[in-house]
Amino acid sequence: MSLLEAKNITKIFGGLTAVSDFSFKLEKNEIVGLIGPNGAGKTTVFNVILGVYPLDGGEIVFKGEKIGGKRPDEIVARGIARTFQATLLFSERTALDNVIHGRHVRTKAGLFQAIAKSKNARREVQENQQKADEILETLGLSPFRNQLAKNIPLGFQRRLAIGVALATEPTILLLDEPTVGMNPHETQDMMDLISKLRDWGITILLVEHDMKVVMGVCERILVLSYGKKIAEGLPEEIRNNKEVIEAYLGKEAYAGN
Amino acid sequence: MSLFIQQIINGLILGGSYTLIALGLTMIYGILYIANFAHGGIYMLGAFASYFLLTLLGIGFFPAMIISMIGTAVLGVIIERIVFRPLATAPHANGFIAALGLFFVLEGMAAILWGHDYRTFPTVYPQIISFFGISLSLQRVLVIGVTVILIAILYFLIQKTTIGRTIRAVSQESRAAVLVGISANRVSAFTFAIGSALAAAAGTLLGPIFLVYPQMGNAPIVKAFVVIILGGMGSIPGAILGGFIVGIVESLGVTYISSTFMDLYAFIILIVILMFKPRGLMGK
Amino acid sequence: MMRWIWRTVIAIVAIAVPFIFTNEYYISVIILACIWALLSVSLNLIVGYTGQISIAHGAFFGIGAYTAALTMLKFGLSFWLALPLSGLIAAFFGLLVGYPALRLRGAYFAIASMCFGLAINVIITHWIDLTRGTMGLPGIPEPTPIGPLTFESLMAKYYLIVIFLFLTIFIINRIVDSRVGKSFIAICQNEALAESIGVNLMRYKVMAFAVGAFFAGIGGSLYAIFFGFISPEVSGLDISFNTLVFVIIGGAGTMVGPIFGAFFLTVLPEALQVLKELRMVIFGIILILTIIFLPKGLFPGIIPLWSKFIGRFKERKEP
Numbered sequence: 138m139s140l141l142e143a144k145n146i147t148k149i150f151g152g153l154t155a156v157s158d159f160s161f162k163l164e165k166n167e168i169v170g171l172i173g174p175n176g177a178g179k180t181t182v183f184n185v186i187l188g189v190y191p192l193d194g195g196e197i198v199f200k201g202e203k204i205g206g207k208r209p210d211e212i213v214a215r216g217i218a219r220t221f222q223a224t225l226l227f228s229e230r231t232a233l234d235n236v237i238h239g240r241h242v243r244t245k246a247g248l249f250q251a252i253a254k255s256k257n258a259r260r261e262v263q264e265n266q267q268k269a270d271e272i273l274e275t276l277g278l279s280p281f282r283n284q285l286a287k288n289i290p291l292g293f294q295r296r297l298a299i300g301v302a303l304a305t306e307p308t309i310l311l312l313d314e315p316t317v318g319m320n321p322h323e324t325q326d327m328m329d330l331i332s333k334l335r336d337w338g339i340t341i342l343l344v345e346h347d348m349k350v351v352m353g354v355c356e357r358i359l360v361l362s363y364g365k366k367i368a369e370g371l372p373e374e375i376r377n378n379k380e381v382i383e384a385y386l387g388k389e390a391y392a393g394n
Numbered sequence: 395m396s397l398f399i400q401q402i403i404n405g406l407i408l409g410g411s412y413t414l415i416a417l418g419l420t421m422i423y424g425i426l427y428i429a430n431f432a433h434g435g436i437y438m439l440g441a442f443a444s445y446f447l448l449t450l451l452g453i454g455f456f457p458a459m460i461i462s463m464i465g466t467a468v469l470g471v472i473i474e475r476i477v478f479r480p481l482a483t484a485p486h487a488n489g490f491i492a493a494l495g496l497f498f499v500l501e502g503m504a505a506i507l508w509g510h511d512y513r514t515f516p517t518v519y520p521q522i523i524s525f526f527g528i529s530l531s532l533q534r535v536l537v538i539g540v541t542v543i544l545i546a547i548l549y550f551l552i553q554k555t556t557i558g559r560t561i562r563a564v565s566q567e568s569r570a571a572v573l574v575g576i577s578a579n580r581v582s583a584f585t586f587a588i589g590s591a592l593a594a595a596a597g598t599l600l601g602p603i604f605l606v607y608p609q610m611g612n613a614p615i616v617k618a619f620v621v622i623i624l625g626g627m628g629s630i631p632g633a634i635l636g637g638f639i640v641g642i643v644e645s646l647g648v649t650y651i652s653s654t655f656m657d658l659y660a661f662i663i664l665i666v667i668l669m670f671k672p673r674g675l676m677g678k
Numbered sequence: 679m680m681r682w683i684w685r686t687v688i689a690i691v692a693i694a695v696p697f698i699f700t701n702e703y704y705i706s707v708i709i710l711a712c713i714w715a716l717l718s719v720s721l722n723l724i725v726g727y728t729g730q731i732s733i734a735h736g737a738f739f740g741i742g743a744y745t746a747a748l749t750m751l752k753f754g755l756s757f758w759l760a761l762p763l764s765g766l767i768a769a770f771f772g773l774l775v776g777y778p779a780l781r782l783r784g785a786y787f788a789i790a791s792m793c794f795g796l797a798i799n800v801i802i803t804h805w806i807d808l809t810r811g812t813m814g815l816p817g818i819p820e821p822t823p824i825g826p827l828t829f830e831s832l833m834a835k836y837y838l839i840v841i842f843l844f845l846t847i848f849i850i851n852r853i854v855d856s857r858v859g860k861s862f863i864a865i866c867q868n869e870a871l872a873e874s875i876g877v878n879l880m881r882y883k884v885m886a887f888a889v890g891a892f893f894a895g896i897g898g899s900l901y902a903i904f905f906g907f908i909s910p911e912v913s914g915l916d917i918s919f920n921t922l923v924f925v926i927i928g929g930a931g932t933m934v935g936p937i938f939g940a941f942f943l944t945v946l947p948e949a950l951q952v953l954k955e956l957r958m959v960i961f962g963i964i965l966i967l968t969i970i971f972l973p974k975g976l977f978p979g980i981i982p983l984w985s986k987f988i989g990r991f992k993e994r995k996e997p
Contacts, residue, residue, distance in 0.1 A: 488973055
């Protein structure tokens, strides 16, 4: 049984079909790339997996359980986390606080425990801080521990966003264009980090436009165009796939190639 | 039966005016993302302006309404410039807070200048028209007529004219609009002008029915928001449909259930729509 | 360190007030300010920390006041039971209204909350059999004595209300510092991000709303026994608007801001003997100026100035 299986998922906004009949599988410990021209529906696929948008068709099965129709917080609790295209962070909070925020779903203290400052609550607070520090350490963000997120350089902000997602202890991590706007040096660092994440046991679904990253780090690639899957396979196969090239560059470009 | 039809017509009058207020509100919100809470104050000032034009200067009802509309349009432009434009880049909530402050200022000043007394409009068109067993004052008939005309003019303005297309362009993509050379400032000012004028019209049309006093805008503006929620945020046809529904429900409720709890009917509509169709009847 | 110094100073001042201001009128104004401060701190949980602008707080205040008054007058319930009951009933309405209303965003939620406020006001005003409408409910008794402590005197009432104000601040502070509080703040900052860390948006928004309502209800019951008489105005929109103004001008999202706002804007108009309508205009103007120039509120705006002042003072000391 695959870790995650999307069967014929469809998402329609008003008159526009953003994703149509899209099926794919994610196996444990893979790094899979999701590519396609702008507007192909890639971020929509993320949003649908995470329950931000309800499905209009098809089903998503995670660890054998149907998760279509569940709320985002339920899905995060089950072990799927994401980062956003526009690096979203709690900008007025420190890096440490940001990662601690990410611990929300793995902690339990409720309203009355909060008021009573119960032993459980206090223990969780301590654990959270320890775990957060560990995450910052592994991502090389310890120097920024007490800096406000908005004052941290952009490349490190991206890592911090991944750190926040890691704090939720995900089984699958959905990364939305993690290297956009980065220079080659930063891009290589990010690629190394993604490989490391996989080595730690996390399955990764990666949306990317930078082909170097996709070819360099993904084991398998899915290609979307206008909401439909037009190709799937190993990086080599995709690189030479006629339809993929057409989708990105237009029919004339291929013909002239 | 004729009582029923009478009340439906009353409902249309009420609803039409709620629609006028709601249209101004939804335009301002759709384009500037400001929930202009002070709109009730504009409505009230429009009513007072017409009232004074009528009683002190003896100007006719509809001429007074038009002058009032022009005056409040100017006021709307001034308000947009002084209060809301500085907040164009701030979070939307700040605009709402500023509108709240403006609401206090307008209502407070009205209370200071004109006191708390309830003023009645002199009835300008007292003639009664009867048809099919229904009697209506000419006043009420004219009110419906004027409301329909204003809504139609607005619709035409937005859909067919250049400035209307400009407004729609800005509401859909203000960055692109700026690139094409449309001045966002001009659109803001124009939107506020139209919205305010519509509110003044509504105030003038409802003044004779509900009396004129500083707090008169409180309930109507809440109802206008209910209208927008009912119709679906951002939908002009929705606002029109919603306005008439709220007006008719209120009118029937007052006649057949109770008049003391008049303001509650809109509240009930709100709860119902929130529970069953939160995006509104024609919501996007 | 500084915090504890401030807290001790404030505690001493709070205790000393009835001895400094012997004039009953002044003490009454301060008591009223304390009640508004309690209300503001509870509204701040909703507005400042969870980021939802609510105009329903007056309704919860009124529900609390009428619950206390009616249970004490008609059933002879002891104040010490009526007080928590007021909070619970108000919280109940908070849950009831919050759940549908919080599906709306931003200004639309504000309007829905205002709608609710209007509705409660209308019901209280016109359900004459229950509430005696505009005639109000007079003769609300003082809290029953605890041992040798009676609550007939103004001074006793003052201490009672101050203690509840401090208790409210204490509890809400605890909430804000906890996992629950962090969820509120996450929602306020960025809902999409909050969802992505597993925060159930509706759950926490409704929770904040209900908890805020609970304390508003408590405030209402304190108001009832302080004045001994309540009328439908107690649930009016004025209170909702005023409290919102206190929070925003004082500084939403800080613990001190709303308290500062409540005291500043209650005591100042009384001190200047300003007419009610003029007060409204002045509040409006201050609100507009504040939100344009000092959007975080007066108190957070003053802190940097204060730090600069202290900084310059220290500079002068060291040559």
